[in-house]
Amino acid sequence: MTTAVRVRGLAKRYGDVQAVGGIDLDIQAGEVFAILGPNGAGKSTTVEILEGYRRRDAGEVSVLGTDPGRPTREWRSRIGVVLQTANDVAEATVRETIRHFAGYYPNPADPDEVIERVGLTDKAGKRIRQLSGGQRRRMDVALGVIGNPELLFLDEPTTGFDPEARRRFWELIQDLAHQGTTIVLTTHYLDEAEALANRVAVVARGRIVAEGTPATLGGRATAKATVHWAGGSEETDTPTKTVLELSRRFDGEIPELAVIRPSLEDIYLRLIED
Numbered sequence: 035m036t037t038a039v040r041v042r043g044l045a046k047r048y049g050d051v052q053a054v055g056g057i058d059l060d061i062q063a064g065e066v067f068a069i070l071g072p073n074g075a076g077k078s079t080t081v082e083i084l085e086g087y088r089r090r091d092a093g094e095v096s097v098l099g100t101d102p103g104r105p106t107r108e109w110r111s112r113i114g115v116v117l118q119t120a121n122d123v124a125e126a127t128v129r130e131t132i133r134h135f136a137g138y139y140p141n142p143a144d145p146d147e148v149i150e151r152v153g154l155t156d157k158a159g160k161r162i163r164q165l166s167g168g169q170r171r172r173m174d175v176a177l178g179v180i181g182n183p184e185l186l187f188l189d190e191p192t193t194g195f196d197p198e199a200r201r202r203f204w205e206l207i208q209d210l211a212h213q214g215t216t217i218v219l220t221t222h223y224l225d226e227a228e229a230l231a232n233r234v235a236v237v238a239r240g241r242i243v244a245e246g247t248p249a250t251l252g253g254r255a256t257a258k259a260t261v262h263w264a265g266g267s268e269e270t271d272t273p274t275k276t277v278l279e280l281s282r283r284f285d286g287e288i289p290e291l292a293v294i295r296p297s298l299e300d301i302y303l304r305l306i307e308d
């Protein structure tokens with residue numbers, strides 16, 4: 035497996051604020067990797083350093099084999115970026131803008147296909163300033179993928195999306211991942227990380243506090259389950275046994291039965307508290 039992103043001892047300080055305090059990270063080519071963490075944890079700072087938009091104070095960083103502190107044009111064309119804030123090209127239409135940006139890349143995707151994939155086909159002739167907030171965000175995503183990037187950075191990509199647009203966006207990301215695009219995603223939506231990411235890292239106070247698959251992060255897979263039924267509940271390591279006992283007790287169907295494991299959100303909240 036090829037390593038797409040390799041980070042060792044990354045640090046960045048703004049005045050008195052240690053935004054990033056020693057981060058190590060390996061992201062394999064073809065992976066969807068989510069970076070989670072509370073506001074101010076250092077996610078954007080880390081990602082912007084990887085994108086070549088911010089200088090680091092210390093550490094080693096390699097992104098597609100290049101130090102993003104010394105970006106080249108050729109390297110930039112292999113990377114797609116969707117930033118947190120939309121850039122203002124308000125007077126041009128969606129189609130004009132996408133076509134325009136396609137011209138910057140050596141091997142761009144088909145503009146109309148990209149517009150279709152982000153669900154903006156019926157807005158393609160509209161000026162960008164006439165789009166809603168969520169539609170603007172989809173436009174940002176379109177601009178991030180128009181260059182057919184090998185590596186795509188998405189910083190809180192679905193903020194402001196309605197639920198249907200989020201599902202569409204997830205499908206788009208899954209398609210890109212299946213085609214082999216490496217994706218680095220920051221998000222505050224735990225369900226989004228769970229739906230998309232092969233691996234997640236939780237960042238708190240400038241450090242990685244946990245890393246793993248969404249299913250196993252922070253001991254999730256081995257955490258106790260809670261069995262609920264009409265009239266009671268029990269926390270247990272052996273939920274199957276509990277259900278069997280209850281089934282006997284109720285002589286068949288257990289009323290209001292539910293077996294619940296901690297959600298990724300439960301685990302996340304525990305991790306950032308510590």
Ligand SMILES: Nc1ncnc2c1ncn2[C@@H]1O[C@H](COP(=O)(O)OP(=O)(O)OP(=O)(O)O)[C@@H](O)[C@H]1O
Pocket residue numbers: 048051052053071072073074075076077078079080
């Ligand atoms: N340009 C800057 N100048 C000074 N301080 C900054 C700057 N950018 C970020 N910071 C500070 O660095 C810390 C980390 O910020 P960063 O934006 O990396 O966090 P984040 O995890 O992306 O947060 P959010 O979830 O809110 O986007 C915060 O304390 C923030 O106030």
